[in-house]
Amino acid sequence: MKKTLAQFVQEKRDNLGLSPKGLAVKSNIDLSLIEDIEAGKELFLSVTVRQNLAKGLKCHPEEIRRLEKDFRNDFVSLQMIESLKDLILNGAGGLKCPKCGAPLVTKVERMYDLEDNLVLHPKAHCTKCVFQIH
Numbered sequence: 001m002k003k004t005l006a007q008f009v010q011e012k013r014d015n016l017g018l019s020p021k022g023l024a025v026k027s028n029i030d031l032s033l034i035e036d037i038e039a040g041k042e043l044f045l046s047v048t049v050r051q052n053l054a055k056g057l058k059c060h061p062e063e064i065r066r067l068e069k070d071f072r073n074d075f076v077s078l079q080m081i082e083s084l085k086d087l088i089l090n091g092a093g094g095l096k097c098p099k100c101g102a103p104l105v106t107k108v109e110r111m112y113d114l115e116d117n118l119v120l121h122p123k124a125h126c127t128k129c130v131f132q133i134h
Contacts, residue, residue: 005067006040012057027056041125043069088122102128
């Protein structure tokens with residue numbers, strides 16, 4: 001049986017004797033993102049997160065990439081995704097999954113670019129199916 005990304009990260013972290021917080025520090029990744037990955041909520045990682053996570057787990061980024069699932073554009077049009085992103089950034093609540101109609105869990109990540117400017121990044125995942133916005 002093929003391992004999930006969550007199982008892989010947990011196993012590698014355990015083998016290194018790290019807590020989720022320890023991995024977050026070693027990888028320079030926010031603890032909440034490590035927790036989301038290990039909970040199976042994050043199935044597709046950015047290149048930077050993948051590289052940092054691989055460094056913290058002492059593995060090759062390709063090992064992580066092979067376990068990722070990119071469902072972003074498989075089921076929903078790019079226009080719908082952009083519309084949902086705008087709604088999330090504008091604080092809309094009660095959003096429904098465009099794939100199955102179940103509630104979406106949304107959040108806005110606060111990140112900083114290289115010039116230390118705040119960048120708001122909308123994220124969402126469905127409570128029932130694999131739909132996600134990264």
